[in-house]
Amino acid sequence: MSRFNDVYEYDPDLDGAGLAVGIVMSRFNRPLCEGLLSACIAELKRLGVADADMRIATVPGALEIPLALQSMAQSGDFDALIALGAVIRGETYHFEVVANDACRAIMEVQLDTGVPIANGILTCETDEQAEVRMSSKGADCAQAAVEMANLQKVLCP
Numbered sequence: 001m002s003r004f005n006d007v008y009e010y011d012p013d014l015d016g017a018g019l020a021v022g023i024v025m026s027r028f029n030r031p032l033c034e035g036l037l038s039a040c041i042a043e044l045k046r047l048g049v050a051d052a053d054m055r056i057a058t059v060p061g062a063l064e065i066p067l068a069l070q071s072m073a074q075s076g077d078f079d080a081l082i083a084l085g086a087v088i089r090g091e092t093y094h095f096e097v098v099a100n101d102a103c104r105a106i107m108e109v110q111l112d113t114g115v116p117i118a119n120g121i122l123t124c125e126t127d128e129q130a131e132v133r134m135s136s137k138g139a140d141c142a143q144a145a146v147e148m149a150n151l152q153k154v155l156c157p
Contacts, residue, residue: 014150017050021049024057024083026062026086029085041054042139043142047142061085062085072115078115079152086124118144
């Protein structure tokens with residue numbers, strides 16, 4: 001149902017059945033990333049994505065995530081991808097470099113390939129902040145990936 005008369009509006013579709021989803025997870029800050037991954041996988045399953053239709057690749061850190069995503073996107077095997085990581089502010093400028101460059105590169109991969117990528121790289125001041133956000137962010141990324149994969153199928157049949 002459209003909010004505007006005679007204007008077609010695409011409805012969000014969270015049916016993950018039949019979708020192939022790739023996940024790239026950073027091993028840096030591993031306990032936080034594993035929490036993101038657990039929540040993400042649980043939500044993907046709840047949305048109907050089959051275990052056999054999920055692939056997980058792990059990489060050393062957040063800056064390595066975009067290259068793995070690019071390889072997965074270029075393979076043509078995935079309807080959507082998910083990036084999971086945790087960058088915690090330290091005492092140096094390194095936090096900004098990692099957070100900004102990883103996010104920028106993920107956006108470039110998404111736009112260059114047309115494969116939707118849900119960005120689940122937490123950028124927090126403390127481990128405690130990340131722990132509070134990891135479950136909801138992991139689930140949110142699963143939902144975003146499924147919704148965008150289905151939207152892309154409608155927009156680009």
